[in-house]
Amino acid sequence: MTPPTWDPEQYLRHADHRTRPFHDLLSRITGTPTRIADLGCGAGNVTALLSERWPEARVTGFDNSPQMLEQAQRYAGPRLTFRPADAATWTPTVPYDLLVSNALLQWVPGHADRFPDWLDALAPGGTFAFQVPGNFTAPSHTILADLRESARWKPRLGGVGDRTAAVLAPGQYLTRLADLGCAADVWETTYLQLLTGDDPVLDWVKGTALRPVLTALADDPEATAAFLAEYRDLLRAAYPPGPHGTVFPFRRLFAVARKKS
Template identity: 85%
Template structure:
């Protein structure tokens, strides 16, 4: 499958909701790390939050999207830089006090198998922290999967962006990280996000789950418009607007694992 093309501006349209889980994650990280790696830094806005929390740390944001890295480099400074890396193969070239990842690992098949190499590269007492979406059984995803496999679209989109089994359940992350010798805290939260505007759930998924489909149909404007219209109608029924906006529940899974000294 072709890697999805990312649109930083579309992704950032819901920046407040998207950064809230990351803020909650880093609030649970103790200590004062001197070196930090942000794996899957995206547009750099969450990496900048790390610099705000630990202003004396040396921080590098890694991503494999040229579009995202171009956007992220706006935040670069004396102690904050960005570099290309693919999480599927990346191994730290130096020890870090903190390795953090925000809403990336669901795009990396078998990512839990990378944990030993990443933990081995932490400095003694270092921390590995991440959050991933846990909403792959939500209507936003199940409707998208069913539409991709429908007679009209199956020949072009079957399996495109399939995230079945993309993340582990919280207990499995706890087991994996504890087995690797870490003191580990795992939890989950469902955010009841109140979205506003016309077809806000469609607008949300255009920045994330829809990227593989939009990439696959990028050379066919008519097909793109037709697919979006069908998906939009399904989302309108699944997520009807209320008097204050559209409620879009979003489950997130968090882990903070500290390596023993």
């Protein structure tokens, strides 16, 4: 299956809401790491927050999207660099004190099977911290899945971008990390995001969940417009605007695991 093409500008249109979970993850990380890896750095805006938190650390952001890496270069500096890497196959070549991943692992099937390799590469006492969406049963995603599998669209979009089984339950993450000898803190939060503007939920998913569909239909503008119109109308019914905007609940899962010293 063709990897999705990312649009950094579209992704960053909701940067405040997308960055908030990373701040919450960051607040649970202790210590003073000197070498940090950000796996799935995207546009680099949250990687820059790592450098702000630990200005003496060497921070490297990794991503497999050329579009995102190009955008991230604006944050590069003497202690902050960006490199191409695919999380499905990436194995650290140097020891890190902190390995962090923000809203990436849901795109990596079987990512929990990579935990042993990543933890092995952590320095003693190092930390592995990540955040993933846990909203795959929300209307935004179930409507999209049903539409992809409908009679009209299944021949072109059946199975495209399906990630319903990509993210584990919180207890499964806790067990996996504890089995690997880590002291793990796992939790979940549902953010009641208040979005504004015309069709804001559609605008949101254009930056993330809808990317595989937009990539698959990229050579057919007429089909793209038709799919978006059908999806838009269904989202309007599922997420009606209120007096202050459109409430878009978003559940996220977090984990902070510390390796034994």
